[in-house]
Amino acid sequence: MPVKIHVQLFFERTCQKCRQLVRVMVHDYGELTPEEADRAFGLHDFTVYPLRCPECGTEEFPMHIVGVDALKNAEIFRTRIGTADLPVVGGDTPYAVVRSLEEMAEYERGLAKLADLFKEKETEFWKSFTSWAAEDWPNRLKELSKIELSLGLSAVGKPAPPEMSAAAHRQHALKLRDDEICVFWRAANRHLIEKEFLFDPPDFWNTEAWAREYGRERVLWVLLNFPLPEKLERWRTEKLAPLIKKKSGALWERVRQLGQALDKQRRRAEELSRTVFDLRQEIACLQEKLSAEREERHKLLAEVGKLRQAETPAERDRAKLDRYKALVKELQEETKRLYSLLPETVSKESVTEEPQTEAVTELPDPRETLSGKIVAAFGFAREPWRDSDAQILWHHGDKWDAEAERLAKEADVLVVLTRFCSHEAMWAAKEFAADTGKPVGFARGGGAESVLLAAQNAFRTAIPPCRTGPVRPA
Ligand SMILES: [Zn+2]
Known part of the structure; x- marks a missing residue:
């Protein structure tokens, strides 16, 4: 089994x-x-x-x-x-040995004919193979192994005992008659011809290894004389080069050189195909990265687009306002903290200077522009002031309490008396103004005139809650 x-x-x-x-x-x-x-x-x-x-x-x-x-x-x-050992047929592939469909069809037609052609020419082939061997019989016998010798001797009915050496076998074979040589030679070479040359397609003939196993002279003769369909002739030439010895004549030398060049080119092609493989994979990796980045970019662009669409001007302003408010709140916290560090006695008087200038020269009478308006003034607790045009609601400005909030809501414009109002109340008033969009003004003096002037100024320079950048007075 x-x-x-x-x-x-x-x-x-x-x-x-x-x-x-x-x-x-x-x-x-x-x-x-x-x-x-x-x-x-x-x-x-x-x-x-x-x-x-x-x-x-x-x-x-x-x-x-x-x-x-x-x-x-x-x-x-x-x-x-995709090498000589395993060619690839057709297509756009990164292999070194690629046969076109036509080449392959030709090759296969050749292969299909091979067995029939050999059968047709078999007798003739063996006849000339034998006569070549008989010409130099002792030397031809040297290339035969013990098994081959014994197979040949058995075929002519003169088997040698197996314990006999190869040399003794050879001695027996030397004494064969001409008619026996014919039978002997065919039997001894059956394996080489049937299991090697006929079994493998010519492009797989490993003539180099066969030369080592069966003898160079014998393999060379078979290679040169083996019946091959015309379509497969090129393989005979290709398989010839490894069998040619150096210094065996100019023509042989040329064949050997061409074979070597062919081999070199094939190796080079294989190297190149390896490079092509590597490069293709590298390109694939890069393309993948690129497409991932493209996708990411598209995603971001789509998000930006969505945001742009979703954001109406009012929403944008609202968002900006929220940021401003957050900033104001922070400043307020900081001020509170700094303020708590100051001695009690200083706290009331110590009020920061407001950067905005109070007076705008050559203003028209405040009462004209403030006609019908309510002004909330922070820094002094007084009874409400009123004349025919404007009204002032006073708040002590020590801190921002419910009363301050109420007055601020009631008023059209807020005025901080910078020398009297506390930091906390001032920042709260600013925040309130930012929140509601009501103008806020700053007065250094404490009288009604100062307040009205500051209020009027505030109206003139009021920054709309959503605008950025410097705003010039109208
Ligand atoms: Zn992978």
């Missing part, structure tokens, strides 16, 4: 981006003997397609085809795709 292996075939690549091994099963041959497996591989064509990395999603063509024995979980062979 022959040993069986369970062969599975995989496409494999290593992801350039995340170094992940990507492996996809292409075929499960089931359990086969090694010989059956060998034959099965030769019969199959597979479509090569890009493999997707499960880690990062990049897609790239596989680099190797790997045969695995599933029973032992052991690798049986590993071949690089």
Whole structure:
């Protein structure tokens, strides 16, 4: 019972981006003997397609085809795709050895003819092979192994005992008659011809290894004389170079050089294809990054667009106002803190200077512009003041209390008496003004005239709550 292996075939690549091994099963041959497996591989064509990395999603063509024995979980062979050993047919793929569909069709037509052609020319082939061997019989025998010698001797009915040495076998073979040589030679070479030259397609002929195993002279003769369909002739030339010795004549030397050049070019092509692989993966990574960044940019732009659409001018102003209010609140807190640090006695008098100038020269009579308006003045507790045009509601300005709030609400304009009003009340008045959009003015004096002037000035320079930047008096 022959040993069986369970062969599975995989496409494999290593992801350039995340170094992940990507492996996809292409075929499960089931359990086969090694010989059956060998034959099965030769019969199959597979479509090569890009493999997707499960880690990062990049897609790239596989680099190797790997045969695995599933029973032992052991690798049986590993071949690089798109090389002389495993060419790829057609398509836009990053491989070094790619055959066009036409080339492949021609190659396959040649292969299909190979067996028939050999059968047709077999007799003739063996005849000339034998006569070549007979010409230098002792030397030809030197290239035969003990097994080959013994197979030949058995075929002519002169088997040698197996314990006999190869040299003794050879001695026997030397004494063969001409008619025996013919049978002997064919039997001794059956394996070389049937299991090597006929079994493998010419592009897989491993003439270099065969030369080592069967002898260079013999393999060279077969290579030069093996019946090949015209479509496959080019392989004869390609497989010739490794068999040619240096200094074997100018013509041979030329063949050897051409073969070496061809080999060099093939290696170069493989190197380039490796570079192409790397570059393609790099490009894929960069493209992925780029598209992610593009997406992010689109998202941001869409968000900005949405914000722009959602924000009406009123909402924008409101937001700005909220920010201003927050600032005012902060300043107020800070002022409160600083104020609490001052000695009690100073607190009432110590009031900050208001940067805004009180007086605007050559103003018209305040009463004209303030006609019908209510002014809330912070810094002095007095009875309400009134004349025919304007009214002043007074508040002590020590702190911002419910009374201050009420008066501020009632008033059309707020005036802070900077030398008398507390920091707290001043900031609160400012906040109130920012909140409501009511103008706020600042007076250094404490009398009704000062208040009215400051109120009028406030109206003239009132900053609309939502405007930014310097505002000039009208
Ligand atoms: Zn990956």
